[in-house]
Amino acid sequence: MLRSPVSVYALNEELVFPHPSLANEDGLLAVGGDLSPQRIVLAYANGIFPWYSEGRPLAWWCPRPRLALTPSELRVGRTLRKTIKRRRYRITFDEAFSEVMAACATVPREGQDGTWITKDLTAAFVELHRRGLAHSVEAWEDDVLVGGLYGLSMGRVFFGESMFADRPDASKVAFVHLVRQLAAWNFEMVDCQVVTDHLVRFGAVSIELDTFLERLEHGLVADTRYGPWVAQPDADGAAA
Numbered sequence: 001m002l003r004s005p006v007s008v009y010a011l012n013e014e015l016v017f018p019h020p021s022l023a024n025e026d027g028l029l030a031v032g033g034d035l036s037p038q039r040i041v042l043a044y045a046n047g048i049f050p051w052y053s054e055g056r057p058l059a060w061w062c063p064r065p066r067l068a069l070t071p072s073e074l075r076v077g078r079t080l081r082k083t084i085k086r087r088r089y090r091i092t093f094d095e096a097f098s099e100v101m102a103a104c105a106t107v108p109r110e111g112q113d114g115t116w117i118t119k120d121l122t123a124a125f126v127e128l129h130r131r132g133l134a135h136s137v138e139a140w141e142d143d144v145l146v147g148g149l150y151g152l153s154m155g156r157v158f159f160g161e162s163m164f165a166d167r168p169d170a171s172k173v174a175f176v177h178l179v180r181q182l183a184a185w186n187f188e189m190v191d192c193q194v195v196t197d198h199l200v201r202f203g204a205v206s207i208e209l210d211t212f213l214e215r216l217e218h219g220l221v222a223d224t225r226y227g228p229w230v231a232q233p234d235a236d237g238a239a240a
Contacts, residue, residue: 011060015039020047020062021209027063027194034058035124037131044152044159045220047213049193054118066212067192069204071183076176077201083169084176089139089146091177094228097129097136098122100148104162117162125161128152132226137178139170147171149178153227155220158182159191175202181232188219 011033023029105117128134139147147170149163165171
């Protein structure tokens, strides 16, 4: 690996990453490499993730501080609890992974032009889903997909990637059901990547990179729960 003058590493075919603490102030660690399942798994196991736009070089990031949620410490506001209890949405796991990714790629986002969910990234995560590592959560209104999210799971850590909602609170209901299920499975952490007010309201906290990496290492000791996952009904009837 070569280090550029701006402290960003250039990856080659060797399956290796620089230490995540070497990312620059913006969180950018390296460019290049590929999106093979092996490289993606290695990246996430070290707190690194791909984030780039179509037509731009493949870039790998490790921002600091890091936003993380302990599933057992999930906070759900009163209004959202009422929405969940009304059972407006039917929640499923791993029934429409490709559709969820496609919806996440096209949803308009404030301050963003285009999407980081490129065709190559989509193909890579669809393959990870086929291998039982990537998962989706779907919110349905009747038989219409109206919200959801997807991410990667290894050990007792879930790495959240993106979510979308075509109906009020649809992605929030999906997220709450996922985190409650992760808590029931004794998951230790949801990696929320970057700080957002939306996820902070759910109880996610900003932690230093060293602390995040320690928690990540501990969470990855456990066996991975491979897919497909099945949503289980909870006390609020959020599941199918």
